[in-house]
Amino acid sequence: xxxxxxxxxxxxxxxxxxxxxxxxxxxxxxxxxxxxxxxxxxxxxxxxxxxxxxxxxxxxxxxxxxxxxxxxxxxxxxxxxxxxxxxxxxxxxxxxxxxxxxxxxxxxxxxxxxxxxxxxxxxxxxxxxxxxxxxxxxxxxxxxxxxxxxxxxxxxxxxxxxxxxxxxxxxxxxxxxxxxxxxxxxxxxxxxxxxxxxxxxxxxxxxxxxxxxxxxxxxxxxxxxxxxxxxxxxxxxxxxxxxxxxxxxxxxxxxxx
Amino acid sequence: xxxxxxxxxxxxxxxxxxxxxxxxxxxxxxxxxxxxxxxxxxxxxxxxxxxxxxxxxxxxxxxxxxxxxxxxxxxxxxxxxxxxxxxxxxxxxxxxxxxxxxxxxxxxxxxxxxxxxxxxxxxxxxxxxxxxxxxxxxxxxxxxxxxxxxxxxxxxxxxxxxxxxxxxxxxxxxxxxxxxxxxxxxxxxxxxxxxxxxxxxxxxxxxxxxxxxxxxxxxxxxxxxxxxxxxxxxxxxxxxxxxxxxxxxxxxxxxxxxxxxxxxxxxxxxxxxxxxxxxxxxxxxxxxxxxxxxxxxxxxxxxxxxxxxxxxxxxxxxxxxxxxxxxxxxxxxxxxxxxxxxxxxxxxxxxxxxxxxxxxxxxxxxxxxxxxxxxxxxxxxxxxxxxxxxxxxxxxxxxxxxxxxxxxxxxxxxxxxxxxxxxxxxxxxxxxxxxxxxxxxxxxxxxxxxxxxxxxxxxxxxxxxxxxxxxxxxxxxxxxxxxxxxxxxxxxxxxxxxxxxxxxxxxxxxxxxxxxxxxxxxxxxxxxxxxxxxx
Numbered sequence: 187x188x189x190x191x192x193x194x195x196x197x198x199x200x201x202x203x204x205x206x207x208x209x210x211x212x213x214x215x216x217x218x219x220x221x222x223x224x225x226x227x228x229x230x231x232x233x234x235x236x237x238x239x240x241x242x243x244x245x246x247x248x249x250x251x252x253x254x255x256x257x258x259x260x261x262x263x264x265x266x267x268x269x270x271x272x273x274x275x276x277x278x279x280x281x282x283x284x285x286x287x288x289x290x291x292x293x294x295x296x297x298x299x300x301x302x303x304x305x306x307x308x309x310x311x312x313x314x315x316x317x318x319x320x321x322x323x324x325x326x327x328x329x330x331x332x333x334x335x336x337x338x339x340x341x342x343x344x345x346x347x348x349x350x351x352x353x354x355x356x357x358x359x360x361x362x363x364x365x366x367x368x369x370x371x372x373x374x375x376x377x378x379x380x381x382x383x384x385x386x387x388x389x390x391x392x393x394x395x396x397x398x399x400x401x402x403x404x405x406x407x408x409x410x411x412x413x414x415x416x417x418x419x420x421x422x423x424x425x426x427x428x429x430x431x432x433x434x435x436x437x438x439x440x441x442x443x
Numbered sequence: 444x445x446x447x448x449x450x451x452x453x454x455x456x457x458x459x460x461x462x463x464x465x466x467x468x469x470x471x472x473x474x475x476x477x478x479x480x481x482x483x484x485x486x487x488x489x490x491x492x493x494x495x496x497x498x499x500x501x502x503x504x505x506x507x508x509x510x511x512x513x514x515x516x517x518x519x520x521x522x523x524x525x526x527x528x529x530x531x532x533x534x535x536x537x538x539x540x541x542x543x544x545x546x547x548x549x550x551x552x553x554x555x556x557x558x559x560x561x562x563x564x565x566x567x568x569x570x571x572x573x574x575x576x577x578x579x580x581x582x583x584x585x586x587x588x589x590x591x592x593x594x595x596x597x598x599x600x601x602x603x604x605x606x607x608x609x610x611x612x613x614x615x616x617x618x619x620x621x622x623x624x625x626x627x628x629x630x631x632x633x634x635x636x637x638x639x640x641x642x643x644x645x646x647x648x649x650x651x652x653x654x655x656x657x658x659x660x661x662x663x664x665x666x667x668x669x670x671x672x673x674x675x676x677x678x679x680x681x682x683x684x685x686x687x688x689x690x691x692x693x694x695x696x697x698x699x700x701x702x703x704x705x706x707x708x709x710x711x712x713x714x715x716x717x718x719x720x721x722x723x724x725x726x727x728x729x730x731x732x733x734x735x736x737x738x739x740x741x742x743x744x745x746x747x748x749x750x751x752x753x754x755x756x757x758x759x760x761x762x763x764x765x766x767x768x769x770x771x772x773x774x775x776x777x778x779x780x781x782x783x784x785x786x787x788x789x790x791x792x793x794x795x796x797x798x799x800x801x802x803x804x805x806x807x808x809x810x811x812x813x814x815x816x817x818x819x820x821x822x823x824x825x826x827x828x829x830x831x832x833x834x835x836x837x838x839x840x841x842x843x844x845x846x847x848x849x850x851x852x853x854x855x856x857x858x859x860x861x862x863x864x865x866x867x868x869x870x871x872x873x874x875x876x877x878x879x880x881x882x883x884x885x886x887x888x889x890x891x892x893x894x895x896x897x898x899x900x901x902x903x904x905x906x907x908x909x910x911x912x913x914x915x916x917x918x919x920x921x922x923x924x925x926x927x928x929x930x931x932x933x934x935x936x937x938x939x940x941x942x943x944x945x946x947x948x949x950x951x952x953x954x955x956x957x958x959x960x961x962x963x964x965x966x967x968x969x970x971x972x973x974x975x976x977x978x
Contacts, residue, residue, distance in 0.1 A: 239810055241969040258817040267814060272807040272976065275747065277754040282747075289743040290815040318754070334811070 189248075190215040190342050190373040191236060196245035198231050205231040207397035209245070213375060213390070218368045220384035221377040222415075223394035224423055229377040230270055232394070233346050236375075237267045250341055263291075266335035268328070270346035270377075276320035280311055280330045283319055287334040298337070305333040310359055325356035332360060336367065343367065345376040349383055361387065381416040391415070395423040454546065458554035462561050487563050491570035498574030508673040509657035511575035512666045515596060518571055519665050522600040525564075526608035541709075548706045552698060559601045572596045575669045581676040588683050589672035595690040596665035602697040609704040622756040662686065664693035740821070744828035749835065751804070757887055758804055762797060762836075769793035770844055777851040784857050790844035791865040794837040795872020795914070799907055801829050801880040802964075803887050807976035813968040823961035826880070830873045830953060841865050860925055860938045863945025864918075870949025871917035874956020875910040881963040882906075886977035896977040917952055921945050 191213040198206040206228045213219050223229050234240035236247050238254045238261065246253060252260040275283055281302060288298030306312045309329040314322065319330060328348055335343060343364075349357050364387075368374050378384050384391060385405065392402040400422045401408050405415070412418035470477045498514075501507045541551070559565065576589035661670030671686035736742035751758045769790035776782030802809050816822050845865055849858045883906035886896035895903040925941055928934035964971070 237814075239813065239969060239972060262814055262817045267810075269810055272810045275751075275805070275808045275811060277751055278747065282750070286743055286747050287811060287815075290740060290812070292740070292815075295738070 188215045189213060190217075190250060191375065192248040193232075193236065194246055196232065196235060196247065197243045198228075198235060198240070199243055204397050206235070206242075209397075209399055211392060211399060211402060213373070213392075215250070215373050216368070216371045217373060217390045218364070218388045219373065219375045219390045219392070220388035221375060221392050221394060222379060222381065222384050222419060223377075224379060227394040227423075228397040229394055230346055233344055233375070233377060234269065237265060237269075237344050238262065239267070239269065239272075263338070264341045266338065266340035266343045268331045268335045268343075268345045268348055270350070274319050274327065274331060274334070277318055279316045279318055280306065280322070280326075280333075281315040283330060284333055284337060288337045291338045293338060301337055302333070305336060308359075308363060309333055310356070324351035325353050328352050329356055329360060332363065336363070340372070342373045342375065345374065347378060348376055349378060349380065381414070381419055385409075385415040393419060393422050454550050455554045455557050458558045459561060462558040466562070484563050487567050491567050495570050495574040498571070498578040501578045504578075506653060507578045508661070508670070509653040511578050511673070512657045512661045512670050513653055514571065515575060515666045515669050516660045516663065518568060519600055519603060522564075522568075522604045523607050526604050527611060548702045548709075552702045552705060555605060556598070556602060556698075559605055560597070565597060565601060568597055568600050569593070572669065576672045579669070579673040579676060584680070585672050585675040588675040588687065589669075591687055592668035592671050592690070595687065595694060596668040599665040599668065599690055599694050599697065602694055602701060606697050606701040606704070609701050609708060612704075612708055662689065664690040740824045741828040741831065744825055745832040745835070748829055748832035752836070755804075757889065765793040765797060766840065769840070773844055773848040774851065777848050782848070782852060784848055784852050784854050784861050785864070787841075787845040787848040787861050788865045788868050791837065791841040791869040792872060792911075792914075794833070794840060795869050795876060796907070796911075797837075798830060798833055798873050798876025799879055799910055800884055800887070800903070801826070801876070802884045802971050803880075803975045805975065806887065806889060807972070809972050809975050813972055816965055816968060819962045819965045822964040823957055826877045826957050826960055826964065830877065830957065833873065834869075837869060841869060856935070856938070859942035860928070860945075863941035863943070864921055864925055865945070866942075866949040867921040867945040867952070868914065868918050868949075870952040871914040872910075873953045874917065874959075875914045877953075877956045877960040878963075879906040879910045881960040881967065881971070883909075884971045884974045886975050899974075899977065902974075921948055 189212045191211070193209050193211040193213075196206055196209040198204075209232060221229050221232070231240065235242045236249070236254065238258060241255075246255070248254070249261045250264055252264075254261050275286065278286060284302035284305065285295075285298055288302065289295060293301075303312075306315050309332065311326060311329055311333070314326060319327065322330065328351075332345070332348065335345070348360060352360065364374055364376075388405060390403070391405055391408045393400045393408060401418075409415050409418045412421065470480055498511065501510060504510075572593040576586070576593055580586050580589045660666045661673070667686040668690035671683040671690075674680075674686060675683040736745050752762050753759060769792075772789045773782060773786035776786050802812070805812060812825065816825060842862065842865075845858065845862050849855060849861065883902050885899040885902045885906065888896050921941065921944065924944065925938075928938045928941065
């Protein structure tokens with residue numbers, strides 16, 4: 187099995203806080219890969235380091251055989267990224283943003299415009315293509331970000347929480363595009379904390395908690411004997427059996443006073 | 444009925460207490476904020492007292508009536524404009540926050556009006572109005588009319604602000620409203636200049652010229668409420684009554700409009716859920732600009748930079764400030780006859796500042812740039828394109844300002860050397876700007892009035908001041924050449940040489956700066972991203 191991404195001994199510390207505490211991971215090529223974990227597990231930090239947006243304290247990352255930090259020319263041309271918590275150039279319209287990104291990537295102008303038109307159509311953004319991105323809803327932002335990440339036809343796509351705050355219709359659209367993209371042999375790595383989503387989309391899963399990888403492998407391997415990924419995940423991160431308690435005994439019925 | 448009345452009174456006190464809590468909690472948030480609030484409160488109070496004493500001193504002056512009517516009109520103008528530029532100043536100003544509560548418009552309007560009377564602004568207004576009445580009232584009847592006038596005037600001012608806010612709440616809570624707020628600093632600066640100019644004119648030509656506008660404004664509420672006291676002093680009780688009635692009518696009309704807007708606001712969907720209807724009418728064509736620019740990364744980056752000058756409120760505010768100061772300093776100095784032609788270099792210097800912190804202007808969207816820079820060459824082209832975008836505006840503007848200044852001072856022989864000096868300075872600013880962009884980037888918060896993220900002001904100060912000093916030093920050879928040609932005998936006939944020399948020097952320095960900055964940018968992409976993402 188060839189690796190799309192290979193991570194060795196990855197560490198990141200922010201002051202006293204250890205965000206990522208030594209990760210080793212081989213992500214298989216051509217798969218739909220889910221990186222799951224609770225909030226604060228280090229998913230965003232890991233993805234930022236893997237894509238070259240954050241410098242690790244230690245460790246190295248290879249994407250399709252090229253070192254992210256020593257060989258950025260090879261790596262940056264081969265990956266597409268949709269980060270979480272970073273802005274886009276929001277004062278451009280959706281179409282302008284795609285035109286800008288594609289040309290910055292060195293694609294010929296006519297080709298960029300052609301691909302942008304198709305992506306806007308498929309992602310149901312054609313009607314809003316001349317609106318400024320700053321006026322887009324969350325779902326529309328995720329979709330235009332995804333379009334910008336796909337524009338140069340990368341080999342590996344990294345998506346940080348692509349479904350966060352996205353309505354079901356947009357989510358289905360995104361899903362359709364991603365499934366079609368992986369079917370052609372490309373790799374998608376995405377992070378999420380919605381287990382049902384990961385379970386229905388991914389063939390390969392890595393579970394993160396407190397800056398470490400708790401389990402990884404195919405969906406079946408990680409799920410093990412548990413009835414669902416959700417259960418397996420709660421066991422892995424040690425959050426089983428937290429009761430809501432009997433303190434809310436007044437709740438229910440809807441009396442006004 | 445009685446329970447209804449009790450309930451309404453209850454709502455009044457709840458909303459007023461809500462306002463007080465919001466004020467108090469706003470102060471609790473940080474010591475700095477508390478200090479700023481107390482500081483501004485003390486300043487406003489002192490100003491009120493001075494104003495109050497000034498108005499009392501005006502008592503008996505021939506033009507006192509005109510002064511107070513105009514003063515009240517300006518005050519009312521302030522109340523009308525304020526909510527547009529400071530929408531976040533008053534939390535209770537936004538009635539949409541109360542939309543989930545089971546309230547009827549009439550008690551709500553009354554409660555919100557009462558809450559609006561709490562604060563520094565109404566207190567200041569009360570001082571001005573009371574002072575105005577004291578300045579013009581003579582005799583018991585006039586004071587009675589004056590008291591009614593003060594109450595009416597205050598209510599009209601407050602109701603005016605609330606009505607403007609309610610009518611424009613869509614704008615105020617939308618992105619465009621927040622964009623507008625960023626430009627408010629400029630409005631205040633320009634407004635201060637206008638007031639300054641007006642005061643100077645008044646000082647030189649006397650208060651008599653106020654009488655004309657005051658004749659009209661004393662019939663316009665809330666000026667008419669104070670004008671009534673003046674009329675009553677002169678024994679024209681009929682006119683006084685009419686003026687008071689006009690103010691009362693205005694108050695009722697304002698409350699009615701406000702109530703209607705409030706009802707509409709509370710019963711119709713939020714603006715953010717209404718979309719798409721006008722999307723087609725505002726198509727943006729991208730053909731015009733891009734056809735003129737070079738192909739490849741250079742043109743792409745230039746196009747985005749130029750678009751941002753117009754579309755991004757922070758960038759726009761910075762540019763407008765630079766353009767204005769770059770013009771005002773040389774031209775006003777020339778107008779006053781104190782100017783030197785060398786002040787024309789100010790335009791180049793002020794605009795060159797825009798090259799500083801290039802990546803900070805991108806905010807965290809810089810990641811999109813970082814993902815496409817994989818070599819020193821990429822970084823060089825990126826920085827060069829940004830410098831070129833700047834030059835598209837700066838070069839003609841600096842030339843224009845220089846020619847204008849020269850024309851006003853009628854010193855045409857000096858034009859070539861001043862232009863040469865300007866271009867050399869511009870080159871030096873671009874060079875140091877590129878380098879500091881790579882070495883000392885800092886975040887520009889997108890919300891609010893701050894231009895530096897908390898904790899980074901030292902960094903910003905170092906970048907801008909250090910950069911400007913280095914730019915001046917870099918220019919030293921051209922400056923020395925200018926001085927030498929001016930003092931040496933017969934040097935003046937060669938001073939035209941400074942134009943080509945300065946231009947070439949500027950180009951070379953810029954190129955050197957870009958070459959130095961490019962490898963640093965390419966090496967430090969993650970660090971730059973981290974530094975510019977704090978806003």
